[in-house]
Amino acid sequence: MQRRRTMRRVLTIQRVLVKYGLDDIIKETHLLRPLRFLFYVLPRRRDTSAPLGERIRLALEELGPIFVKFGQAISTRRDLLPPDIADELAKLQDTVPPFPAQQAIEILNAAYGEPVDQVFKRFDVEPFAAASIAQVHTAQLANDAEVIVKLLRPGVQEQIERDLDVLRMIAGLADRYWQHGKRLRPLELVAEYEQTIIDELDLMREAANTAQLKRNFAGSDMLYVPDVYWDFCRPEVLVQERIYGIPISDMDALRAAGTNIQVLAENGVEIFFTQVFRHNFFHADMHPGNIFVIVTDPEKPKYAAVDFGIVGTLSPEDQKYLAHNFLAFFDRDYHRIAKLHIDSGWVPEGTRIDQLETAVRTVCEPIFNKPLAEISFAQVLIRLFRVAQRFNVEIQPQMILLHKTLFNIEGLGRELYPQLDLWKTAHPVLKRWMNEQMGPKALLEDLRENLPLLRDALRELPTIIKQLAALLANPGNDDERKTD
Numbered sequence: 042m043q044r045r046r047t048m049r050r051v052l053t054i055q056r057v058l059v060k061y062g063l064d065d066i067i068k069e070t071h072l073l074r075p076l077r078f079l080f081y082v083l084p085r086r087r088d089t090s091a092p093l094g095e096r097i098r099l100a101l102e103e104l105g106p107i108f109v110k111f112g113q114a115i116s117t118r119r120d121l122l123p124p125d126i127a128d129e130l131a132k133l134q135d136t137v138p139p140f141p142a143q144q145a146i147e148i149l150n151a152a153y154g155e156p157v158d159q160v161f162k163r164f165d166v167e168p169f170a171a172a173s174i175a176q177v178h179t180a181q182l183a184n185d186a187e188v189i190v191k192l193l194r195p196g197v198q199e200q201i202e203r204d205l206d207v208l209r210m211i212a213g214l215a216d217r218y219w220q221h222g223k224r225l226r227p228l229e230l231v232a233e234y235e236q237t238i239i240d241e242l243d244l245m246r247e248a249a250n251t252a253q254l255k256r257n258f259a260g261s262d263m264l265y266v267p268d269v270y271w272d273f274c275r276p277e278v279l280v281q282e283r284i285y286g287i288p289i290s291d292m293d294a295l296r297a298a299g300t301n302i303q304v305l306a307e308n309g310v311e312i313f314f315t316q317v318f319r320h321n322f323f324h325a326d327m328h329p330g331n332i333f334v335i336v337t338d339p340e341k342p343k344y345a346a347v348d349f350g351i352v353g354t355l356s357p358e359d360q361k362y363l364a365h366n367f368l369a370f371f372d373r374d375y376h377r378i379a380k381l382h383i384d385s386g387w388v389p390e391g392t393r394i395d396q397l398e399t400a401v402r403t404v405c406e407p408i409f410n411k412p413l414a415e416i417s418f419a420q421v422l423i424r425l426f427r428v429a430q431r432f433n434v435e436i437q438p439q440m441i442l443l444h445k446t447l448f449n450i451e452g453l454g455r456e457l458y459p460q461l462d463l464w465k466t467a468h469p470v471l472k473r474w475m476n477e478q479m480g481p482k483a484l485l486e487d488l489r490e491n492l493p494l495l496r497d498a499l500r501e502l503p504t505i506i507k508q509l510a511a512l513l514a515n516p517g518n519d520d521e522r523k524t525d
Contacts, residue, residue, distance in 0.1 A: 047207055106238075
């Protein structure tokens with residue numbers, strides 16, 4: 042039954058691609074390529090005279106949440122896309138077609154067990170924003186607080202589970218037949234993504250993520266996180282403080298407000314590295330639709346972030362591994378980078394460290410100390426992928442969210458301030474973190490935490506010494522007891 046459902050979904054994907062004149066995607070991916078001819082005779086095929094960007098956007102919207110999220114992710118990289126396609130994909134960030142207002146009211150009535158007009162002083166039926174998994178309405182509580190009400194789309198879980206079946210099928214084929222399948226670990230990547238997107242369907246989890254990030258940045262002059270109104274939250278409903286700010290993508294409005302764009306861009310890099318290394322809890326869905334700027338003081342602009350359905354964490358080992366790699370890169374210590382890859386087991390045993398060092402230097406040296414405007418990350422990624430292929434570097438599925446977030450951060454930085462010096466901004470943050478982790482204060486903290494264990498061990502030490510002394514004085518007694 043599940044297999045039939047998966048195959049039907051694959052055929053639907055092909056039908057939509059053909060409908061919008063995106064046949065080349067089928068040809069390039071070889072996705073059931075022989076069957077593509079069946080769809081040329083179907084009605085409702087869209088006029089291909091429509092702009093390509095519009096056709097891609099409409100196809101992604103029709104295919105559903107997972108495809109919309111893909112469009113959102115790549116929309117942040119305008120440097121890698123033609124302008125018309127980038128403009129269309131940007132619409133996926135918060136202007137996906139909404140579901141009817143009546144459905145929204147029915148969801149709320151069922152969630153609260155009473156009419157929506159008895160829960161909110163005012164509820165605006167016109168959606169404020171709509172995205173792949175949820176849509177947002179504005180409202181007012183009885184205490185006059187202005188809030189947003191986020192609602193899951195009806196049937197979204199079934200849609201996502203259906204597409205996950207397709208991803209698992211494709212990953213299974215890649216794992217079995219693709220020459221790079223074992224190295225790229227497609228099944229593990231899909232499993233990691235599945236966990237992430239299923240978590241996003243629980244808005245109580247998002248509320249908890251929001252509360253954690255707010256605590257992490259309490260008192261910060263760089264990032265503001267909205268309050269959560271817990272009494273109104275349900276698994277399918279999130280109610281939180283309404284944010285008033287300029288969308289990060291509205292560069293004209295930011296400039297008109299006199300915003301210090303350089304400070305804003307540099308703060309964005311510091312916020313990211315602080316989340317990843319100091320807090321080990323980072324916002325992993327940082328497309329422009331989720332980020333605003335508060336310009337009460339234009340010289341000290343402040344980010345305001347929303348939508349914390351996807352957050353990432355790293356194991357202590359991965360954290361330290363990444364920090365050492367970043368610092369080695371900043372210091373141009375390519376031998377250290379190569380050694381870290383070998384020591385971590387990310388490359389096979391027997392890899393020659395000098396060859397890997399040379400390959401890394403060849404990729405990294407040309408971009409060192411250059412501002413974003415002078416770096417072609419597309420070319421860097423291609424070269425890094427070739428290095429990974431050559432040395433059989435294994436993909437690490439647990440890093441997928443971090444890679445996605447870095448992808449978004451770099452795209453935002455390029456849009457905000459192309460002259461941004463990533464290395465200069467990030468280096469001090471990492472140095473501070475490393476000092477906190479390995480400096481005298483860190484050693485004292487470890488000693489304090491482990492003091493109870495050490496005290497218990499010292500209490501047992503005299504007994505252990507006495508038993509050992511007795512055993513050494515009478516070595517034959519133990520053998521006799523065993524014989525008896």
